[in-house]
Amino acid sequence: MTLRLVTDKTAASPTLPRFPSVVALIEQIRPVLPFYALHPARFRAAADRFLNEFPGTPMYAVKANPSLPVVDQIYEAGIRHFDTASLAEIELIQGRFSDATCHFMAPVRLPGAAAKAAQEYGIKDFVVDSDQELDKLLREAGGKGLRIFVRIATPLGGAILELSSKFGTKPDHGAKLLRRVVEAGATPALTFHVGSQCLSPFTYAQAVEMARRAAVAADVQIAALDVGGGFPSNYPGNDVPPHHWYFDTIRESLSTFPLMPGGELLCEPGRALCAEGSTLITRVILNKGEALFLNDGSYGNMDELCQPGWTAEYVRKVYWLDANGRAHERTGAPRPFRIYGPTCDTVDVLPKPMMLPGDIQFDDFIVFENAGAYTAACRTQFNGLFSDDWAIIE
Ligand SMILES: Cc1ncc(COP(=O)(O)O)c(C=O)c1O
Structure with missing residues (x-):
């Protein structure tokens, strides 16, 4: 794993965009790469x-x-x-x-x-x-x-x-x-x-x-x-x-x-x-039935979910945007999905299926709570994919 320390001392938190809620962030930004929302x-x-x-x-x-x-x-x-x-x-x-x-x-x-x-x-x-x-x-x-x-x-x-x-x-x-x-x-x-x-x-x-x-x-x-x-x-x-x-x-x-x-x-x-202060916002980029491809995976923020013996999960919610750009939570009965990351590597897949609302679709946002520890710390630039977008939730 590549540890990238961002040492630009001018990139201070006061300059980060601020949103009243994670839902408002999704509606306004519609993140393409994984996005980090911080709760002071x-x-x-x-x-x-x-x-x-x-x-x-x-x-x-x-x-x-x-x-x-x-x-x-x-x-x-x-x-x-x-x-x-x-x-x-x-x-x-x-x-x-x-x-x-x-x-x-x-x-x-x-x-x-x-x-x-x-x-x-x-x-x-x-x-x-x-x-x-x-x-x-x-x-x-x-x-x-x-x-x-x-x-x-x-x-x-x-x-x-x-x-x-x-x-x-x-x-x-x-x-x-x-x-x-x-x-x-x-x-x-x-x-x-x-x-x-x-x-x-x-x-x-x-x-x-x-x-x-x-x-x-x-x-x-x-x-x-x-x-x-x-x-x-x-x-x-x-x-x-x-x-x-x-x-x-x-x-x-x-x-x-x-x-x-x-x-x-x-x-x-x-x-x-650091875990509970961060929410990770990811996006479904491809939906092949039971297989969901996300913009995030084992080379991104999900390294820990791939560790042998790891038994924890993140609290998660799924949102979709309507034609007016308003976000709504998916509430379909949960069912298991195989989660693939966006890189070309076959091992970029979570070892266990993830329970998600059964009506989840391509382009939906999956929001993971308590996701501040060993997520951003372990992300790599593999395949040229690297997320470094942050906001504060007030
Ligand atoms: C020497 C040392 N100190 C502190 C920590 C932080 O551990 P944790 O995040 O479980 O509190 C680690 C984690 O690997 C470590 O190796």
Whole structure:
């Protein structure tokens, strides 16, 4: 997948077109390419949950949606800390928000990235889960003045997309890394990621326990614990507990965690801060009976719907335009459709059929709610198709 960061700093959200509703947008614009409609109030509600109820500092994981209109919404909603996974993301955030703090929380970095991040951008927080990456980090950025988080692998828990088979280490090796961090003159800290769209708050308690074992075995003062992302969005098809259950579980499990006095608790949600604020408007470009071809697909905004094991869906509504250009919702009895994307690739098809109103037609608009996470972030320019059209819904 090609991550395209739009770094035009002049393309600020205040210049985006504004509409009273998604229906009004469809009537006036009749989008040909997939179109993103942003709801500032929903971004604020998501940020408020973390700023007011999470018992520590929330960072926004930029990778979930690095589009400028979205990071603007996140910033305007009050988030000032950003989990940046690359120099491009650091440049994007620091170039845009002078009072934002970036944290380089990717456990593997490109050669030279840590050096530039530390020396040119003043980044202090880094993550490692291996001796080799720690060697590389110390060689490039030294140890003094850095806070180095050791990432612990978590047990397979309630996450729809697990992240611990690729990243994280066992507590005993984590302990060795922590001691090396201290020997290098850096500040030791711990982190984990329970996996994305985690449906079980208890998974965080298990993960804190793994981190606790590493801290105890290392016998060093732990200056910070970052409990990662993974907080779910409320998609149909998933049984999603409220976020405060997660925060309460994390708060309780901290009572056993040896965080030094004055130590910091952080989290780095991506999905939970950006999903619900975005509506994705797509269009049916061809209708072959049970097969619908959309202007969007796996090379566009539907990468996540193609992930193995992905069980969630988006809330969706279908609209058609009458001869006067007025939009009406389709209300036919739902039936399953095979959804193809617009590119020439045979694999550009959703793995599961989608239930849609049976009277859906060519040229209708399918509107997906809660569609801000890992949609625009994963779109490509394959076949010359790339959408970058945005509006604000007031
Ligand atoms: C290191 C790290 N932090 C944060 C996130 C954000 O996760 P989520 O969107 O599930 O909250 C990810 C997602 O892959 C990640 O890899």
